[in-house]
Amino acid sequence: MLEVSRRQAEQESQRKTRLITVASHDLRQPLNIISLILENLTSNGLPEQQAGLVSRLKISVTHFNNLLASVLDISRLQEGMITPEARKLSALEVMQQIxxxxxxxxxxxxxxxxxxxxxxxAGVMADPQLLHRVLQNLVVNALDHSNATRITLGSSLSGQQLVFEVTDNGKGIDQSMLARIFDPFYRNGRRDDPGLGLGLAIVRELTGLMSGHCEVTSQPGQGACFRVSLPAASAPPMPVPHQARGNDHKPHNHYLVVVEDHHEARHWVCQTLTSWGYRVMGFATAEQAVAQWPDQPDTILVSDIHLPGMSGHCLLDTLLARSSLTGAILITANTAHIQGYDSAQRLWLLHKPLVPMRLRAAILHLTHSTD
Known part of the structure; x- marks a missing residue:
């Protein structure tokens, strides 16, 4: 009976894991398309009233994406699906990505x-994806609830700990609420404030998984300061920073090859890149991209990871073996993949839904970088 119960529990856990994974992909894909459509609407110089509506839609999409991420994060934590993979990270680079x-x-x-x-x-020993999520939750929490006009990200060494600080100049937090601020579903604000009260609970759980701790200090009317302390490490080498070298960067000098099997997503990624001035080619499969790869020295791959046939990772390996690209951006709705930059492969990995500003920053980094 114990063995049967164990098997049933394992099967139920596997079922929940599959459900969370599928929900993550299937819910993020339409959000990705909506985000790209709104970016194209913004770039078309709409009248003031319509531009205001687009701005409100962007806020709603961002809010919904944050809610979805929180629900999926807490589900993964409850199912034990998150296993930290700590490595040395540059504190400054982490904050720049946030x-x-x-x-x-x-x-x-x-x-x-x-x-x-x-x-x-300074360096920190942490899982890059989990640390990004922790600091992003703190910044979004300040944006959503503090009524601040300024938010600062900082870091400092304290003994053997690297301490990240997210500080705002907002309304502050009542002392009676500080003890419960990291509890699940606890909300410090009005009933109509955005959020489910999960963001700070996720911060505490993820920080604990990385052998760290978090705390907050605040006074009403004097803002708040959230601190996340993690094991310090020697600072890894920073990538050579890209610089805007006068007029050296001209989008039309670079080809961007988009590989995405979802027709509408491919269309809007191509539209967005074209509106930024790049020459763009779009393909539904990796095999098509390999067969018709442009004979141009400054070509960047922008590809979904999960493709029919050859995957985005395999496509990247094939093109690297042929020395056929300047750099690459792989995109996925599966947040188990670590988001960030791999200087060895000149590769950015970004999550869906795409944040247009971050996509553009990744492209600029690849076209300017001299790694």
Whole structure:
């Protein structure tokens, strides 16, 4: 009976795991298309009233994406699906990626988002995807609930710990609420405030998985400061920073090859890249892309990972073996893949739904980088 119960429990766990994975992909795909359509609407110079509606839609899509991410994160935590893979990370690079992810939302809300660090380059031992999620949740929490006009990201060494700080100049938090602020489903604000009360609970859980701890200090009317402490490490080499070299970067000098089997998603990615001035080719399969790859030196691959036949990873390996590309951006709705930059392969990995500003920043990095 014990063996039968164990097997039933394993089967139920596997069923839930598959459900969470499928839900993640199937819900993120339409959000990805909506995000790209809104980017194209914005770029067309709409009248003021329509532009305002597009801006409100962007806020709603961002809000829905944050809700979806929170629900999926808490589900993965409850099912034990998250296993940290810690490695040495640059604290400054981590914060720069957070700024790239959240700047669009901050600008729409009229909030200044800044990075402040005065120390020498420092490193942290953490899982890059989990750390990104932790800091993103803290910044989004400040954007959604603090009524701040300025949010700063900072880091400092404290003994053997690297401490990240997310500080805002908002309304602050009542002392009676501080003890419960990291509890699941606890909401510090009005009933109509966005969110499910899961963001900070996820911060605590993910930080604990990485052998760290989190805390908050605040006074009403004086803003709040959330701190995440993790094991410090020697700073890894930073990628050579890209710089805008006068007029060197001209989008029409670069080919972008988009590989995406979902027709509508492919169409809107191509439309977005074309509106930015790039020459674009689109293919439904990796095999088509290999057969018709442009004979151009400055070509970048923008591909979904999950494709019929050859996968995005296999396509990248094939093109690297042929020395046929300047760099690559792989896109996926599966957040189990680590988001970030791999300098060895000149590869960015981004999650759906695409944040247009982050996609553009990744392209600029690849076209300017001299790694």
């Amino acid at each position: 700024a790239e992810t959240c700047t669009d939302q901050a600008q729409r809300q009229g909030v200044e988002l800044a990075i402040e660090t005065t120390q020498q380059p």
